[in-house]
């Protein structure tokens with residue numbers, strides 16, 4: 737899922753789903769994930785797109801309806817990081833205007849091969865006003881947090897009362913995220 741968007745749509749854990757059932761195909765995989773937010777079950781339907789250029793025309797159709805997009809790059813692979821700007825441009829054009837976007841720098845466990853500094857991810861995320869953290873699919877670092885933050889944001893939007901203070905996903909992520917413990921590069 738590196739250099740690529742993963743899209744999420746939600747449904748109430750109990751209610752009929754807003755999204756159609758998962759039907760993965762050759763260039764997309766799909767999984768359901770239930771996250772508990774303030775005692776309520778939020779079901780996320782997660783689509784993992786392939787990042788290759790040749791799939792872009794196919795993936796438009798999928799992320800057009802997404803409520804959230806997780807953009808992953810690989811901290812050991814510069815081109816995956818460089819691709820993120822192109823994806824953000826695509827998203828601006830094709831995704832819903834209020835889509836929740838999160839930038840994730842994956843493989844944070846392999847610090848010896850790091851070529852993208854955390855600060856570079858932070859700077860890019862700030863430029864686009866999106867939350868950012870580094871993750872590791874291997875150790876699990878910040879992985880649950882990424883889905884929890886998305887679920888919180890979507891649940892908040894769905895049930896917001898006019899006088900309720902808004903949920904600030906960037907502040908939440910900043911306060912909860914773990915930082916990689918070692919930084920042997922630059």
Ligand SMILES: Nc1nc2c(ncn2[C@@H]2O[C@H](COP(=O)(O)OP(=O)(O)OP(=O)(O)O)[C@@H](O)[C@H]2O)c(=O)[nH]1
Nearest residue numbers: 737738785786787842843844845846871872873874
């Ligand atoms: N050390 C480490 N390896 C990882 C991590 N995430 C993925 N990998 C490894 O990187 C390789 C590629 O992982 P994939 O998830 O298939 O990569 P991808 O970019 O999604 O590939 P496509 O779905 O084909 O675009 C596999 O060998 C994974 O085990 C991570 O956080 N840390």
